[in-house]
Amino acid sequence: MDRNYYHTQESREVKLSEPIICSKSNAWLGNGYYFWYYIDDAHKWGKTSKRKTGRYEIYKSKIEVNDKVLDTVFNEDHYNWWVGIIEQYAKKFIKKFNLKPTIADLNQYIKEKANIYEDIDAVQFQDFSTDSTESVIKPIQNLRNNKLQPFVYRKRIQIAVYNLEIISTFALDFEGQVD
Template identity: 25%
Template sequence: MKIKTLYQTLKDKGNPDYIEQNAPFKCNWGNAWLGEGYYFWDTFIENAHWWGKVRHGQSYIICKAECDFSTELCFDLVGDTEHMLDFDESIKLMKSKKIINENTTVSRIINFLREKVPHFTFQAIRVYGIKSISDHNEEYKKYKHRLIFEISKPQYLDYKPAIQICLFKKNSLNIRNFKIEFPDEYNPDFII
């Protein structure tokens, strides 16, 4: 088991005490990428800032937390190739039963696994949404951390990728130690 740092981006409603007492907060979007749950950015606070600006303009809060990460508890579609193969097999099976088609979203597959597959007992899922941070928006260029492999070739290394972890329950992965990291005026550890 490894301790992992997570960041949750929230709209700033001027209620830092409420946030620290009640965090984390469930995503309430109907089109949440990974289904119902508590969404976090994995390790890189830059991604939490990017999402704050995209979603809330200049008025956002970033909470920092820790969790106990293991691939026994988290279905990891970023770093566990066995999980990736399991996901692929699930898609093949669902296609063979005509349960999904080319328009089926990731969240529908995750929801199916959670609801219908008894041995899918994970507490969370971890993914990297390719092209989450648009290549075409100059305003967000500073949030891209990419290096090319070869001059004049399109391939690159994304060394701070936009990896998300969705916790299925509020206490999944033993999430703990919530505190506001940003903005500075809400962070008691900030020194002027």
């Protein structure tokens, strides 16, 4: 099944013909091409995280979500397998080093030892916003510390693509200014 996803970048003089790989050490799922499921999240990312040039662009892509896409958002079996891999690794790391692994540690392990990305074209996952302005529901008051917490009712979904061949289209969809 093909699905539309959105890739956000700083505005450039020369428009992109393909997505830019994210290779930062804190990338959730390691080196990959990151896309948003909802265009609203792509806009939010552009306005808050792509501020270098004062403008951002959103590229719309069709991505084939096939049996080589690990869908930890909507597929319960994929989700349970993924949680198991993470927890198994974290326990080994804690036992060996007596501290919790970082995202970079986790990604390095998965890449080198678990080798799961060899058989996976992409991972679809959910992150959680802590920004109460994103919710249309009034924040909940935490009774323990009296702080307000956002009511997170909507999934913020991304896909990290490792195989460019599953991307059939990639075209500029929006150009905008950072507020």
